[in-house]
Amino acid sequence: MTSDTHLHINNVSKRFDTVDALRDIDLKIERGSFVCLLGPSGCGKTTLLRIIAGFEAASKGSLILDGNDISNQPPHKRGFGMVFQSLALFPHMSVARNIGYGLKLRGIKGAAQRDRVEELLEVIQLPHIADRPVSALSGGQRQRVAIARALAIQPPLFLLDEPLSALDAQLRDNMQIELRQLQQKFGVTTVLVTHDQHEAMMLADELVVLKDGAIRQSAPPTQIYNDPADSFVADFLGAANLIDVGAIKGGAVDLFGTPVQSATPHQDGDNILAAVRAEHVGLTPVLSNGKTCVGEISFMRDLGAATEFVVAIQGKDLRVRRSSAEAQGLDIGSKVALTFDPAQVSLFKAV
Amino acid sequence: MSLQLTKPKALAYSLPALIAILPFLGACLYIFRFSISGEQSRIDGFSIQPYVDLMTPFFGRSVWLTLRLAFIATVLAMLMAVPLAFLLISLRSAFARRTLTIVILLPLILNLLVQAYGWILLLGPSGVLNSTLRSFGIIERPIFLLFNETGVLLGLVQTSLPLAVFPIVSAVRGISREHLEAASSLGASHWRIFFDVTVPLLRPGLFGAASIVFAFNASAFAIPLLLGGRRVQMMGIAIRDMISPLFNWSGAAAAGMILIFVTMFVMLFAAWLTRLASEKVERQNAR
Numbered sequence: 034m035t036s037d038t039h040l041h042i043n044n045v046s047k048r049f050d051t052v053d054a055l056r057d058i059d060l061k062i063e064r065g066s067f068v069c070l071l072g073p074s075g076c077g078k079t080t081l082l083r084i085i086a087g088f089e090a091a092s093k094g095s096l097i098l099d100g101n102d103i104s105n106q107p108p109h110k111r112g113f114g115m116v117f118q119s120l121a122l123f124p125h126m127s128v129a130r131n132i133g134y135g136l137k138l139r140g141i142k143g144a145a146q147r148d149r150v151e152e153l154l155e156v157i158q159l160p161h162i163a164d165r166p167v168s169a170l171s172g173g174q175r176q177r178v179a180i181a182r183a184l185a186i187q188p189p190l191f192l193l194d195e196p197l198s199a200l201d202a203q204l205r206d207n208m209q210i211e212l213r214q215l216q217q218k219f220g221v222t223t224v225l226v227t228h229d230q231h232e233a234m235m236l237a238d239e240l241v242v243l244k245d246g247a248i249r250q251s252a253p254p255t256q257i258y259n260d261p262a263d264s265f266v267a268d269f270l271g272a273a274n275l276i277d278v279g280a281i282k283g284g285a286v287d288l289f290g291t292p293v294q295s296a297t298p299h300q301d302g303d304n305i306l307a308a309v310r311a312e313h314v315g316l317t318p319v320l321s322n323g324k325t326c327v328g329e330i331s332f333m334r335d336l337g338a339a340t341e342f343v344v345a346i347q348g349k350d351l352r353v354r355r356s357s358a359e360a361q362g363l364d365i366g367s368k369v370a371l372t373f374d375p376a377q378v379s380l381f382k383a384v
Numbered sequence: 385m386s387l388q389l390t391k392p393k394a395l396a397y398s399l400p401a402l403i404a405i406l407p408f409l410g411a412c413l414y415i416f417r418f419s420i421s422g423e424q425s426r427i428d429g430f431s432i433q434p435y436v437d438l439m440t441p442f443f444g445r446s447v448w449l450t451l452r453l454a455f456i457a458t459v460l461a462m463l464m465a466v467p468l469a470f471l472l473i474s475l476r477s478a479f480a481r482r483t484l485t486i487v488i489l490l491p492l493i494l495n496l497l498v499q500a501y502g503w504i505l506l507l508g509p510s511g512v513l514n515s516t517l518r519s520f521g522i523i524e525r526p527i528f529l530l531f532n533e534t535g536v537l538l539g540l541v542q543t544s545l546p547l548a549v550f551p552i553v554s555a556v557r558g559i560s561r562e563h564l565e566a567a568s569s570l571g572a573s574h575w576r577i578f579f580d581v582t583v584p585l586l587r588p589g590l591f592g593a594a595s596i597v598f599a600f601n602a603s604a605f606a607i608p609l610l611l612g613g614r615r616v617q618m619m620g621i622a623i624r625d626m627i628s629p630l631f632n633w634s635g636a637a638a639a640g641m642i643l644i645f646v647t648m649f650v651m652l653f654a655a656w657l658t659r660l661a662s663e664k665v666e667r668q669n670a671r
Contacts, residue, residue: 088565108568109576115569121562125584134580135570186570 039064045094069233072243113190114183129163135186193225267308290326304383311354315372419637434638454601457540465548500610531613539607555589
């Protein structure tokens with residue numbers, strides 16, 4: 034596959050007074066790809082998006098769009114469509130005028146503008162709301178109008194700043210699917226900021242995990258999920274157990290009785306954290322208390338398709354998720370042995 | 385439990401304010417009654433003579449002068465207040481913001497007399513400006529900036545400015561940064577954003593501020609008296625002259641009623657005009 038870089042974020046740093054908001058961010062965004070910037074609040078993800086949009090200037094580094102340095106271009110010259118956290122629909126304009134505003138500024142008026150607005154309203158499946166005031170729309174409708182307004186100008190880049198955070202869970206799920214379908218339909222290169230790992234996994238071709246203003250890992254979602262680069266990424270992507278397994282000996286650690294060989298070189302004596310997802314921990318009932326590696330179920334909850342357990346073992350609590358069929362006969366207080374597939378355990382040097 | 389006041393409760397708590405307003409309404413009624421009195425110095429019988437007597441070129445000029453000066457002063461005060469409001473909001477340092485707020489508020493705190501004498505000391509015939517210009521030989525006779533319409537306008541703009549600034553400040557605060565950024569991302573330059581987004585969103589606040597300033601200026605009394613002298617007969621002055629040297633109480637009452645109604649009419653007319661203008665913009669944009 035040949036790489037076709039659309040936007041190159043070239044070593045960008047941002048300093049606010051005495052705080053480093055971003056440090057040496059270097060990122061190449063493929064044409065037509067959907068990139069999610071994911072991280073906890075304060076990680077710099079929104080600042081990075083605002084630098085791409087042109088609302089903030091980088092303290093260092095540059096932005097290269099299709100080979101041209103756009104670092105000094107004001108936002109209105111960049112013409113990137115953006116969806117804001119508050120959506121920022123213009124309250125004094127109707128739906129049609131909101132969507133048509135960017136077109137008007139580009140000299141597209143009259144019938145041409147009306148046709149394009151109608152086309153977009155068709156795309157967002159709200160064909161009959163053109164003349165409504167924005168205040169008369171529901172949350173999901175506003176969402177779609179904000180997306181249509183940003184896409185109306187056929188932007189080279191489509192930027193979204195936590196656009197779905199105000200919606201309730203059900204609507205958010207539907208909007209994620211719709212957003213992804215729209216992005217593919219338009220084929221527009223997209224950058225979305227979110228703190229929701231599930232949303233990021235749903236949407237992204239490329240997931241960029243940020244912490245404290247630096248990129249911790251940038252890769253396709255499944256790769257990040259299965260092979261997190263460090264314990265922060267493993268933890269932030271959720272549902273992972275982080276277990277302090279002590280010093281490494283001969284390139285292997287002992288995980289509750291299962292030897293796990295390290296894939297990356299670690300020095301003997303390094304303290305190691307093992308990350309393993311709840312669904313990758315095996316559970317077998319034991320009757321006697323003879324073995325040392327036996328845990329006790331301290332919590333269980335049937336979630337329908339799966340059952341979630343908390344197993345207390347050697348003073349630690351592990352989360353385990355198994356199919357509900359496997360939960361038969363188990364109860365709080367049951368003794369269980371834990372099994373691990375070494376291939377699904379990631380080892381990191383503890384810091 | 386609702387945290388909002390229920391209507392009966394709100395009404396109960398508003399009672400003191402309503403009672404405080406009552407004497408004012410009483411006074412208005414009393415003045416109205418006096419304005420249709422058959423006698424000039426007391427309320428006796430009914431007559432429209434007080435109003436008929438006012439239909440003179442002299443009083444007509446006074447009404448026209450009042451509306452004209454109040455209107456010009458309002459426009460000037462608004463033109464100055466808008467940038468000032470933006471400046472106030474853009475200030476990051478709390479000290480600078482507080483200092484500017486106090487400077488803007490000062491005219492509301494200081495007695496009008498003190499402010500008027502300040503202008504006289506500065507711009508009067510033997511004031512700082514004239515004596516400086518004379519000492520440099522730039523002028524021979526003093527420039528008369530006071531005791532004419534210019535003086536009254538200066539005074540009105542200066543005293544009404546704080547009334548314009550603070551409603552505009554709260555209106556500007558109500559505009560979210562994301563609205564402006566959204567317009568920018570769609571391709572609007574700074575000026576386009578100002579006219580397409582900022583001004584429409586500010587419009588209610590601007591109109592509110594202008595109404596307050598206009599009403600304040602139209603009913604001004606101390607400033608025209610002290611800075612206009614007898615030559616600038618705004619209605620406040622005209623009404624006082626009817627009371628004090630002439631003892632024409634019913635005429636003064638009729639003139640007061642006319643002042644109230646003319647001011648209200650202008651404000652309603654302006655409100656209607658603003659709505660018409662914004663609807664016209666809507667229609668043009670829709671096309």
